[in-house]
Amino acid sequence: MQRYILKRFLLMIPTLFGVAVLVFLLLRVAPGDVVELKYAGVGAFVSKEAMDQERAQLGLDKPLWRQFMDWMWGIARFDFGTSMWTGRPITYEIAIRLQLSLQLAIMATVVAVLLSIPLGTIAALRQDTWVDYVVRVFSIAGLAMPSFWLGILMILGMLIFFRWLPPMFFTPFWIDPWANLSQLIWPALAVGYRYSAVATRMTRSAVLEVLREDYIRTARAKGLWEKLILTRHALKNAMLPVVTVIGLEFAFLIGGLVVTEQVFNLNGIGMLFVEAITRRDYTMTQALVLLVSFSFIVVNFVMDIVYAWLDPRIRYQ
Amino acid sequence: MKLRRVSVCMIALASIVITVAMAAEQPKAGGTLIFAVGETPPSFDGHRETTFAMLHPLAPHYSTLLRFDADKYPKIEGDVAESWTVSRDGLTYTFKIRKGVKFHDGSLLTARDVKATYDKIIFPPEGVASARKAYFAMVEKMEAPDESTVVFRLKWPSASFIRQVASPWNFIYKADILAKDPRWYEKNVMGTGPFTFVEYVPGSHWVGKKNPDYFVKGRPYLDGYRAIFIRDTAPRVAAVRAGQALIEFRGFNPAVRDDLVRALGDKIRVQESPWICNMTVAINNEKKPFDDVRVRKALTLAIDRWEGSKALSQISIMKPVGGLMRPGSEFATPEAELTKLAGFGKDPEAARKEARRLLKEAGVPEGFAFTLKNRNVKEPYEAVGVYVIDQWRKVGLNVTHLPQEGGPYFADLRAGNYETSIDFNCDFMDEPDYQLIKFISSDKSPINYARYKDAVLDELYEKQSRATDPKERLKHIRQTEKRVLDEQAYTFHVLWWYRIIPHWARVKGWPITPSHYLNQDLRDVWLAAE
Numbered sequence: 001m002q003r004y005i006l007k008r009f010l011l012m013i014p015t016l017f018g019v020a021v022l023v024f025l026l027l028r029v030a031p032g033d034v035v036e037l038k039y040a041g042v043g044a045f046v047s048k049e050a051m052d053q054e055r056a057q058l059g060l061d062k063p064l065w066r067q068f069m070d071w072m073w074g075i076a077r078f079d080f081g082t083s084m085w086t087g088r089p090i091t092y093e094i095a096i097r098l099q100l101s102l103q104l105a106i107m108a109t110v111v112a113v114l115l116s117i118p119l120g121t122i123a124a125l126r127q128d129t130w131v132d133y134v135v136r137v138f139s140i141a142g143l144a145m146p147s148f149w150l151g152i153l154m155i156l157g158m159l160i161f162f163r164w165l166p167p168m169f170f171t172p173f174w175i176d177p178w179a180n181l182s183q184l185i186w187p188a189l190a191v192g193y194r195y196s197a198v199a200t201r202m203t204r205s206a207v208l209e210v211l212r213e214d215y216i217r218t219a220r221a222k223g224l225w226e227k228l229i230l231t232r233h234a235l236k237n238a239m240l241p242v243v244t245v246i247g248l249e250f251a252f253l254i255g256g257l258v259v260t261e262q263v264f265n266l267n268g269i270g271m272l273f274v275e276a277i278t279r280r281d282y283t284m285t286q287a288l289v290l291l292v293s294f295s296f297i298v299v300n301f302v303m304d305i306v307y308a309w310l311d312p313r314i315r316y317q
Numbered sequence: 318m319k320l321r322r323v324s325v326c327m328i329a330l331a332s333i334v335i336t337v338a339m340a341a342e343q344p345k346a347g348g349t350l351i352f353a354v355g356e357t358p359p360s361f362d363g364h365r366e367t368t369f370a371m372l373h374p375l376a377p378h379y380s381t382l383l384r385f386d387a388d389k390y391p392k393i394e395g396d397v398a399e400s401w402t403v404s405r406d407g408l409t410y411t412f413k414i415r416k417g418v419k420f421h422d423g424s425l426l427t428a429r430d431v432k433a434t435y436d437k438i439i440f441p442p443e444g445v446a447s448a449r450k451a452y453f454a455m456v457e458k459m460e461a462p463d464e465s466t467v468v469f470r471l472k473w474p475s476a477s478f479i480r481q482v483a484s485p486w487n488f489i490y491k492a493d494i495l496a497k498d499p500r501w502y503e504k505n506v507m508g509t510g511p512f513t514f515v516e517y518v519p520g521s522h523w524v525g526k527k528n529p530d531y532f533v534k535g536r537p538y539l540d541g542y543r544a545i546f547i548r549d550t551a552p553r554v555a556a557v558r559a560g561q562a563l564i565e566f567r568g569f570n571p572a573v574r575d576d577l578v579r580a581l582g583d584k585i586r587v588q589e590s591p592w593i594c595n596m597t598v599a600i601n602n603e604k605k606p607f608d609d610v611r612v613r614k615a616l617t618l619a620i621d622r623w624e625g626s627k628a629l630s631q632i633s634i635m636k637p638v639g640g641l642m643r644p645g646s647e648f649a650t651p652e653a654e655l656t657k658l659a660g661f662g663k664d665p666e667a668a669r670k671e672a673r674r675l676l677k678e679a680g681v682p683e684g685f686a687f688t689l690k691n692r693n694v695k696e697p698y699e700a701v702g703v704y705v706i707d708q709w710r711k712v713g714l715n716v717t718h719l720p721q722e723g724g725p726y727f728a729d730l731r732a733g734n735y736e737t738s739i740d741f742n743c744d745f746m747d748e749p750d751y752q753l754i755k756f757i758s759s760d761k762s763p764i765n766y767a768r769y770k771d772a773v774l775d776e777l778y779e780k781q782s783r784a785t786d787p788k789e790r791l792k793h794i795r796q797t798e799k800r801v802l803d804e805q806a807y808t809f810h811v812l813w814w815y816r817i818i819p820h821w822a823r824v825k826g827w828p829i830t831p832s833h834y835l836n837q838d839l840r841d842v843w844l845a846a847e
Contacts, residue, residue, distance in 0.1 A: 032724025038359060039367055039448065040727045040764070045754045046367060047451035048763045054365075054446045086519065087360050087503050096519055155555055165559035168353075168545050168552065169522045262549040265556070267520040271548065275357075280724055 001308075008304070012297050016290060020075070023289040024068055027282050033060060034084045034280045058084050071286065085281040093272065093284065094291065098254075100170050101268040104184055104191070105253035109246065111192025112199050117242070119196075120203025121235065127208060135200065142197025148259035151190040155263065158186075168265045187264045191257060195249050202245045206238035213237075236310055243306055251299040255292040344826060348844035350542040353553045353562035357520050357546045360503040363488040364438050365446045369833050372485060373566055374523035374544040376837035377537075378421070379488035379508035382412060382431060382467075383479070387828050387836035391647070391747060393483045397426060397509065397532075398467075407474030407785050410482075414465045418532045420491055421506075421513045428461035433492035435459050435469070437499060445499045452481055452750065474785050477750040485745055485834050511537035511840040520546060531840070538826065538843035557819070563844075564820035567833045568592075570634050570696060577819045586822040588829035591637045591645045592814035593752075594743035596701045598689075599808050601736055602769040611679040613806040616737070617660035618672035619712040624665065625704050626812055633700040636815035641756065641798045643813055643831060646747035648794055658803045672712045686715040690729060690738040693720035701811055702739050730766045740766055740808070745834035749794050750782050756801045756808070767808035774800060823847060 035054045039046040055061050059070065074081050080090040123135035158164050166186050171179040210216065211234055219229045258270040269288065276284035308314045356370030363375065384396040395401070398412040418426040439456050441447040455475040460468040471478065481487075488508060494501050506514040509532070512525035526541035545562055547553040554573050556562040558580055569577075577585050598616070606612045622638045630636040640655055642648035655661050662668050676685070691702040699720055706716045716737075721729065729735050742764070744751040754762050757778045758770040774797060781793035802809050818829055826841040 030724055031728035032726075036727045036731065037723050040731070041368075041723060045451070045751065045762065045764050046448050050446055050448055050450060051763070053441075053444075057444060057446055085359050086357075088519065093519055096521070152551075155552075159555055159559055163559065165555055165561055168547060168556050168561050169518070263552065265545075265547045265549065265552040267518075267546075272520065275548075278723055 008301055015297060016293060019293045020072070020286065020290060023286050024071065027280070027285055028064060030280070032280055034058065034282070035060065037279050038085070071283070080287045081283045083281055083284045085276070085279050085284065090284055090287045094269070094287065097267055097269045097272050099172065100266060101254055101257070101270070103173065104188055104257065104266065104268065105250055107184055107188035108192040108195055108253055109250050111188055112195035112249070113246065115192070115196035116199030116203055120200040121207050121230070123200070123204040124207035124211065135204070139197040139200040142193045145194065147190045147194040148263050150193060151187060151260050151263040154186050154190060166264065170267050187260050187266060191253065191260055198249065199242055199245050203238065203242050206241050207234060210234045210238040239310055240307060243303055243310065247299045247303040251296045254295045255288065344538050344843040345845065346538045346843070347540050350539050350564070350824065350839065350842055350844060351562050352542065352544055353547045353556050353565040354544045355548060355553060355565070355567055361506055362503045363486045365448055365503065367448050369567055372834055373837055375506065376485060377510055377512040377525050377542060377839045378506050378514055379510040379838070380418070381483065381485060381487050381489060383483035384485070385483050385746065385830065385835050387830050390830045390835070393479065397431065397489055408471045410469040410471070410478065412467045414467060415532060416465060418509050419530045420509050421528060423530070424491070426489065426509050427464040428467045429464070430492045431467045431489055432459050432461040433495045434487065434490045437490065437495055438487060442499050449484065449486060473783050476782060476784055476790055477748050480746055480748050485837065510838055512542060515541070522546065533840060536840045538841070539839060542839055560821065563824050564818065564827070566818065566837065568634060568816045568818050571631060571817060574817050574819045584822055585819050587817065587819045589818070590816045590829045590831050591643055592634070592816040593643050593745070593747060593832045594814040595639070595741065596635060596697060596811045596814070597740040597742060597808060598705060598811060599730065599735070599738045599740040599766040601733055602767050602807060603733060604736055606679060606681055607736065609679045610805055611675040612681055614659050615672035615675040615679070615712065616709065617802065617806050617809045618668040618675070620660050620705060620708045620811060621665035621668070622661060622812060623663055625708070629697070629700055629704060629812060630815065633697040634814050634817065635697050635701060635812040637813040639810065639813045640802060641810065642749065642752055642794065643747050646831070648747060648749055648791065650795065650798060658799065659806055660802070660809060669712050676712065683713040684715045685713070686717070687736045688717045688719050690726065690735045691718060691720045692726045692739065693722055697814065698739055698741070705739070705811060733768050738766065745832045747831065749790070753778055753781070753794070753797055756797065769807050771800070771805070771807070
């Protein structure tokens with residue numbers, strides 16, 4: 001197992017290097033640069049000399065191979081450089097947003113897990129009864145409604161009926177838990193609902209499948225208590241695909257909540273991502289792509305380990 | 318007797334009402350102004366940046382040498398300059414600096430700081446970007462003969478110099494800091510403005526608090542301010558509606574204004590003004606058939622701007638019809654004269670007939686197809702694009718609208734990779750040196766996207782810029798306008814922007830100006846009781 005973990009860990013390096021080369025080249029292929037967008041974007045006259053000076057200051061006048069080598073050398077020293085737009089260290093810019101994105105991802109995952117596992121299990125146990133139909137309608141509605149749209153409805157409802165809005169700026173939980181939760185609970189519910197819809201359907205079908213297995217029939221024949229059969233034998237085995245879905249969704253939430261972040265004005269990684277791309281902030285975009293890729297790799301890695309814990313038959317060589 | 322008593326009572330009552338009303342409008346100290354900003358600041362350096370997103374949160378920390386008097390725009394008044402004089406030949410400007418102006422670290426501001434600031438703007442050291450260096454080409458050198466005097470010596474008399482010194486971007490920095498690190502101000506704040514810096518959380522908010530040592534007695538009224546960055550329009554509007562932001566200084570469109578007024582009634586006050594921003598159609602003069610003046614003239618003739626103003630002003634921030642200078646400004650062409658220029662007349666049918674004739678004469682067939690590139694920003698860009706295309710269809714042209722993301726849009730404009738394109742221009746003041754620079758030859762102006770070269774226009778620009786007689790200057794401006802818009806029809810404005818600020822009525826002491834870059838130091842702003 002240790003060898004497997006080490007191997008998987010080392011495999012991250014070529015994967016991330018491939019991602020780095022790809023994102024570096026793709027960004028340079030896209031027309032326009034950060035200086036163009038910064039100065040031309042406001043419609044005022046700025047001399048070519050001033051723009052060239054700015055490009056030189058940002059290192060954009062260097063040959064591509066040199067820019068890539070500088071970036072790689074920085075990464076090797078865990079130095080991601082500075083944002084081309086703000087001039088501040090990238091790690092600082094990302095850290096500010098990451099705490100919000102991580103908290104939101106965790107809260108949405110908690111909402112999703114709390115909803116999906118009980119609902120999916122009940123739906124499976126009461127297959128083709130009214131309970132199952134209600135859960136199916138609930139989950140299909142969650143799949144059909146984009147979370148940002150649900151967010152817009154929430155905001156409009158709060159504004160029209162209560163003349164109230166969630167706070168428009170982030171307060172860390174340890175500074176003011178009430179302000180923090182009153183901002184993040186709404187997007188967590190909006191995102192968590194859609195997320196739970198996927199997981200509910202997955203849980204339902206997985207539990208249904210497991211309940212038809214021979215070992216469940218054997219357990220019942222042995223006269224085991226139904227609750228014990230469900231929790232100890234059925235659910236644990238049914239969780240394999242559910243963990244996959246939850247893990248991948250969690251990784252997606254780190255950088256993928258662009259529109260929801262816009263709707264609730266959340267200063268998260270998704271918004272930073274879009275801003276970095278539209279501003280052609282190469283250094284920031286490169287770092288964010290690496291971060292998101294790293295998140296997916298780590299989540300997949302963790303999921304593989306969780307599989308082994310859930311299903312002792314799984315052994316990694 | 319009875320009548321007299323009644324009269325006395327009436328007068329007393331009236332006095333009370335007036336006193337109460339006056340007391341109600343008496344500026345009140347205290348409170349925190351929360352306002353929304355639609356973008357986040359890049360760096361903190363006013364000399365380097367060009368976006369309102371830097372100016373709105375940062376201007377309250379700084380003073381400038383001169384400033385525009387927002388109540389009496391375009392009147393200029395001293396900020397850290399107490400007074401100024403101009404030599405007879407217009408080549409020497411002497412500014413007297415106020416005494417007792419302190420930086421937020423407690424040190425005194427002197428002429429040395431002003432000189433160091435303008436040295437950085439006009440003669441930036443190697444590796445330091447200055448966005449406004451080109452505008453100060455007339456400055457030969459600056460001197461600080463004593464602690465309270467700064468002298469600017471010009472190479473030639475300039476009509477715009479004094480206004481440029483009132484630029485809201487030219488924050489006065491501390492000489493000692495600049496001497497140690499000329500780029501220090503990109504990431505730090507140290508000014509003499511009405512508010513000191515408290516906190517900035519990138520992408521989230523910016524906080525300032527009252528400067529108790531501010532040099533204007535009794536100012537600022539506010540205890541502090543908080544700028545909240547809200548990038549998307551819908552949450553920005555929601556924030557104003559919910560009172561989480563009391564104002565947004567750039568502006569909203571008419572639909573938002575009406576919604577807010579409907580929802581909040583007299584809690585909302587609306588201020589409106591023509592805006593020093595415009596939408597332009599850039600025509601690529603290097604591409605056929607747009608290299609033919611008849612084709613270009615037909616394109617401008619086809620557009621009914623007066624009807625466009627009526628239609629677009631209902632759905633967007635486009636409204637005033639004007640030439641190269643903002644309608645309503647001291648340099649604007651009067652309507653009677655404006656309507657004589659191609660495309661600005663009030664008989665659209667006659668103009669279209671003439672446009673068809675010119676197209677035919679130039680050999681452009683009926684249904685001729687080309688592309689209008691645009692920025693993929695719904696409002697006002699796409700609205701204007703759609704209107705222009707509709708107008709061109711009326712003279713038999715078949716135009717495809719191609720909205721693009723910012724990167725490719727600007728790259729194509731710059732590289733001349735377009736046939737026609739929607740373009741725009743925005744400045745902080747009505748000043749021909751600023752608004753006309755777009756129209757000089759493309760090898761001299763990087764924002765002349767129409768890619769023509771015209772020595773006559775270059776000469777006219779120089780003449781107006783150096784004219785010390787306002788009448789003579791105006792004459793050159795008119796000649797420029799006629800040549801650009803009518804005789805050569807190189808490129809043309811469609812409409813000017815119209816600034817609409819619906820804000821909470823509690824926000825007082827903030828008069829609207831024609832630019833979202835001006836009047837942002839918040840020193841006179843106060844909050845009435847809820």
